[in-house]
Amino acid sequence: MELWQKQLSQSAVKVKDLPFISDSEEYRQVLEKVGENYPIRINSYFLSQIKGPNDPLWKQVVPTAEELNDLEHEDLISDPLNEEGDMPVPELVHRYPDRVLLMINNQCPIVCRFCTRKRKIGFPGIVTRETLRQGIEYIRNHPEIRDVIMSGGDPLLVPDKELDRILGELRSIPHLEIIRIGTRVPGTLPSRVTENLCSILKKYHPLYFNMHFNHPAELTPEVEKACAMLADIGIPLGSQTVLLKGINDNSSTMKELLQKLLKNRIKPYYIYQADLTEGTDHFRTSVQKGLDILKDLMGHTSGMAVPYFVIDAPGGGGKVRLLPNSVVEHNKHEVVITNYEGKVFRYAQANGNKAVDRKTTVSAETTCQLPV
Numbered sequence: 001m002e003l004w005q006k007q008l009s010q011s012a013v014k015v016k017d018l019p020f021i022s023d024s025e026e027y028r029q030v031l032e033k034v035g036e037n038y039p040i041r042i043n044s045y046f047l048s049q050i051k052g053p054n055d056p057l058w059k060q061v062v063p064t065a066e067e068l069n070d071l072e073h074e075d076l077i078s079d080p081l082n083e084e085g086d087m088p089v090p091e092l093v094h095r096y097p098d099r100v101l102l103m104i105n106n107q108c109p110i111v112c113r114f115c116t117r118k119r120k121i122g123f124p125g126i127v128t129r130e131t132l133r134q135g136i137e138y139i140r141n142h143p144e145i146r147d148v149i150m151s152g153g154d155p156l157l158v159p160d161k162e163l164d165r166i167l168g169e170l171r172s173i174p175h176l177e178i179i180r181i182g183t184r185v186p187g188t189l190p191s192r193v194t195e196n197l198c199s200i201l202k203k204y205h206p207l208y209f210n211m212h213f214n215h216p217a218e219l220t221p222e223v224e225k226a227c228a229m230l231a232d233i234g235i236p237l238g239s240q241t242v243l244l245k246g247i248n249d250n251s252s253t254m255k256e257l258l259q260k261l262l263k264n265r266i267k268p269y270y271i272y273q274a275d276l277t278e279g280t281d282h283f284r285t286s287v288q289k290g291l292d293i294l295k296d297l298m299g300h301t302s303g304m305a306v307p308y309f310v311i312d313a314p315g316g317g318g319k320v321r322l323l324p325n326s327v328v329e330h331n332k333h334e335v336v337i338t339n340y341e342g343k344v345f346r347y348a349q350a351n352g353n354k355a356v357d358r359k360t361t362v363s364a365e366t367t368c369q370l371p372v
Contacts, residue, residue, distance in 0.1 A: 004192035010044035020053040034063040039122030041111040056215040070281040078119040080276040082316035092135040099147035106153040109189035114283040147178040156185040184212040190226035202233040231265040238269040251296035258305040268307035295324035299340025
């Protein structure tokens with residue numbers, strides 16, 4: 001048994017296995033009910049990194065009674081992005097014209113309490129060999145698909161031999177140009193990134209990793225080593241982050257995370273506004289909070305460290321990018337804009353034939369005339 005398999009087998013999956021839980025029997029019974037609705041898993045590596053009940057890692061993976069409080073919330077549903085409605089075959093989402101998301105499994109090294117797929121992650125028997133066969137055949141039969149995102153669950157929990165087989169089948173499809181792997185493994189079970197895994201992955205370029213980091217504390221020396229191994233075999237690394245109340249919803253924490261990612265050759269890609277998923281409402285912040293953080297980042301750190309801030313539109317509308325309001329006024333003659341310091345600047349439109357009074361003062365608080 002390899003180290004990563006041992007750490008996975010030693011996962012906390014019951015309330016009695018969890019650290020820092022109240023001794024109240026009543027509270028433990030509530031958490032057991034939470035676990036019946038939404039499975040628990042924290043592998044032993046990740047568990048060893050948790051410092052206490054206020055730790056940002058603890059908050060991401062340890063269940064709370066709040067998960068049961070919003071089951072009747074009218075805006076919260078089990079499948080807020082309507083993934084099931086965009087599945088032409090089981091466990092394959094075809095939402096955008098030229099790319100699909102293929103669920104490889106439904107198991108993760110940790111079960112995040114804010115997960116969009118709380119409805120299926122950690123439950124047995126959802127993805128089978130036949131399910132995968134149907135998904136790969138669908139891609140093979142649709143030449144418009146040039147990009148596949150392997151997701152789940154976490155594809156890197158699949159054994160090496162099976163992962164090699166799946167990647168080989170996908171790479172044999174002539175019109176499939178890009179393979180992406182969506183994974184949280186490098187940051188939560190870094191021992192899974194082995195020399196043998198790397199030797200398999202590097203056979204299938206162009207291959208990209210979309211990873212998931214929410215807090216700078218996740219980037220331990222073990223994690224940094226795992227990410228370096230992946231980068232060294234030529235895999236471009238990107239990261240997505242979910243904006244989470246009480247975990248990373250302030251500019252200093254987010255800035256530290258994004259800069260630390262970039263230092264480790266990981267390009268920050270998305271900050272997600274939390275989805276409208278049952279059992280996760282206590283993690284959600286206002287959208288304005290995300291816009292304020294993005295504004296604080298722009299100009300105060302490298303542009304390479306600034307990700308897109310997006311809402312994955314409810315009902316399957318896809319990702320919509322949001323920006324702080326930097327356009328003060330927009331007309332056929334000029335665009336009036338503000339920079340990261342709040343200073344106002346005017347940019348003359350091409351072919352504008354009307355003279356503009358340059359002395360006019362424009363307030364930076366003027367309502368934007370463009371959609372963002």
